Amino acid sequence: MVEINLNRRQFLKLSGATAVTLAVVELGFNEKKAYAQSKGFKIAKATVTPTICCFCGVGCGILVHTKDNTVVYTEGDPDNPINEGKLCSKGTTLRQLYTSEKRLTKPLYRAPGSDKWVEKDWNWMLDTIAKRTKETRDASFVETENGITVNKTEKIASLGGAALDNEETYLLSKLMRGLGVTYLEHQARI
């Protein structure tokens, strides 16, 4: 977990207390009472973790509030100089990437000719994928071409990666080239 330096003003902003306090004061309510109530708010005592938006290339900062093993709130990171707390419609709804019922939660397998997915465990999936990769690589591997060492397979393709982290793209590029894959492409091309 990162340590973010929060001054008191920012902390209040993050906890939502400032805005709420001001709103109730304007309506003539008792500030102290309202503050007491704010302790029960959804994001009180939530853990705040800074992230960067996963959508476009602007790179806006977002704070993710988590509590009881769920994402309870997300908001623009006021400390990030690019967006200074502002977000667009996509950045604003980041939380739903966690909460959406459409999220895949288990590995799924579709057998040849089948019309449905079947749940499988990770180990079976990765073992089988490794086996398929090896079979295809071994059957198609070319060591030399016109007297030149080429060490490649032209039967496996790898596509995608523009949403991955740098460390992930690095390992992906290294693994695929390590296997001899030449059909290596991603979204930058299209």
Next chain:
Amino acid sequence: MTNHWNDLQHTDCALIIGANPAENHVISFRWLTKARENGGKIISVDPRFTRTSSQADVYASLRSGTDIPFVGGMIKYALDNNLIHKEYVANYTNASFIVKEGYEFKDGLFSGYDEAKRSYDKTKWALESNPDGTPVKDMTLEHPRSVFQLMKKHYSRYDVDTVTAVTGTPKEDYLNVCKTFCATGKAGKSGTIMYAMGATQHTVGSQNVRIYAILQLLLGNIGIPGGGINAMRGESNVQGSTDFGLLYDNLTGYLASPKATVPEHATLAGYLAKETPVSGYWSNKPKFVVSLLKAWYGSNATKDNEFGYHFLPKGNKNYSHINLFKTMYDGGLDGAFFFGTNPVVGGPNAGKEKEALGKLKWLVAIDLWETESSAFWQKAAGSNPADIKTEVFLLPASASFEKEGSISNSSRWMQYRWKAIDSRGEARPDLDIIHELATKLKKLYAGSSKSADKPFLALDWNYGTGDVPDIDLVAKEINGYDLTTGKLLPGFGALKDDGTTSSGNWIYSGFYPEEGKNKSKNRDNKDTGGHHYLNWSFAWPMNRRIIYNRASADANGNPWSKEKAVIWWDSLQNKWVGNDVPDFKADTAPAAPGGTGAFMMNKDGVALLFAPTLNDGPFPEHYEPYESPMPNAFSSQEINPAITLFEGDFNKRGFKSDYPIVATTYRVSEHWQSGTMTRNQEWLSELAGHMFVEISEELAKEKGIKNKDKIVVTSARGEIEAYAMVTKRYKPFKVRGKQVHQIGMPWHFGFKGYATGATANRLTPHIGDANTMIPEYKAFLCDVRRA
């Protein structure tokens, strides 16, 4: 981007062409708004009156696919009216270089064209050099074969009347753009050009960007605050994924993949000799290549085995996206991995790409969702599952905040994302998946003595002992080590070509200079001057925020103006100082050899107005899109003479007799790319729930279409049904005396998720740019009728 998002506030004029940042890069726009508060102007050039246009001071329409005439005319305007920054041009570009005799340009073709091969012999565009290899120059720029004079001649044909007749831009609007933007040619003023896929997704996409760069160089707008040429990236880490070599033709850090078809590439020495220029910063290339080989092959990379160079695959063809799918379609691929990608919605001629998937034996999709691509075999995709023999593995991936790692935005800022929560369900980070797959494969190959297995067995893969890799070890490997001391490297300046250093990606070397100091985690947001925020994150290369910033000072090292100063030569301290990290050798004085080489990556230290390296000509020239409603007004070459044409039913071509309407695709703020990340969310699905096609009131009237009617759009590739959105944002173009209609549509939709709709890419063609093979999504022909 040469510059960065926060720097936009310093611009005196932003020319936004081929992009709609108010909608697609929303938060960038707050810095443009700030620029306007400071007196800056915003120009929007787009076929459609977009949200960006609505915030602009000047709007000009243009027909899709006519950027080169539009900007070519601006170049002529700047030259004719003496608005260029002549001293900058003479010192920092190759304007003064002399092109060898024999170069010519005639009726749309440059010298050296081979019609049968559809390619050029680029040696016919060579520059004259002195016996010592330095270029022959004429600093007066008067020599008839100087780049400057040839350029002037080339764009003399792009007069306002011809240009506006082709682009369809009202003449008054066009001249207003020319006048407003070319005013930034003065020292003390800066203009930026911001573009996105509206510029690149054309058969002349590379040359579109080239012509923006030429205009910017003529106006002296590169290397200064509020200037530059700024590509707005559409994905959060498409900058990083490109930097890290996820394209077939580049290893990491833009080092060319070795090829079986280049005889010199048979050995490492031959490859390095062929790929390394004699001067400029790239002359250090052997250090970058050998250090990469050390990062990948560790102790298996030795001097005796050419540092493992032969373990790398050597291809013999163009393996880019369109070719990849053509091969798959023809049954030439057995397996594929999809890491968060959805070509059944996002690929060109997507119906054919879907069919191609059925030819695979196995497909592995790693994603947060079931996508149209991993579900291509289902009835909803129009497939008969029983006929499709492809085995599909769908692995649930973690969301960005369920794991940790860095991403690089358009500004090249490498920002860290910390893990906020454990992954949903059984989802796992891609890093773990890639690592475990590699580990399992290593086990399967362990002990093999087959020569074919050697390259993979030699791959160095040590990221800790558990199933979960240690990301810190990956980060440090990218930065690189001094292998003699085991210490992290301070930057790429320390790299060596003798195998004593390693670096997984040289351009990032320096982000992790010592233990515990991963600079992508820097969160000090104090403005360190010039709004560069040098202690916030890390910008490659070496934390430079404005690249080519040497060009912000004149040949003597003094800023062109006080307003636009970035770095300058301090003769007392004998070094370059300023508010940004110098993109230059810090102690090379202006009068020293190479002291004015502001574009130090290039062989001669200057920017290329004349670029004898591109496949389709040293100067950008207009050709009509692959599918166009009119003949080319500039020459008898209708389409780019250097593009690859595909035969057969993989890509049918449409003509104006059947498909008279120009179409383009675009995005909306509420959805992202192929929609998988947004159409699976409730709120965004509700905000933008339906596929629509935007058409002009005039076209609607002609076709008897009312707003919200269901309509059918057809192209040579297929047809889709969607709602008509009749708007004033499109107006028919008057091109060469005739009326041409253009329509536009979002490309986000498919049959999965909450918000479903027809896929626009069922209509788009499999035809690519002559240099990059990026598909021409942004200009194709169609017809429209009521459903």
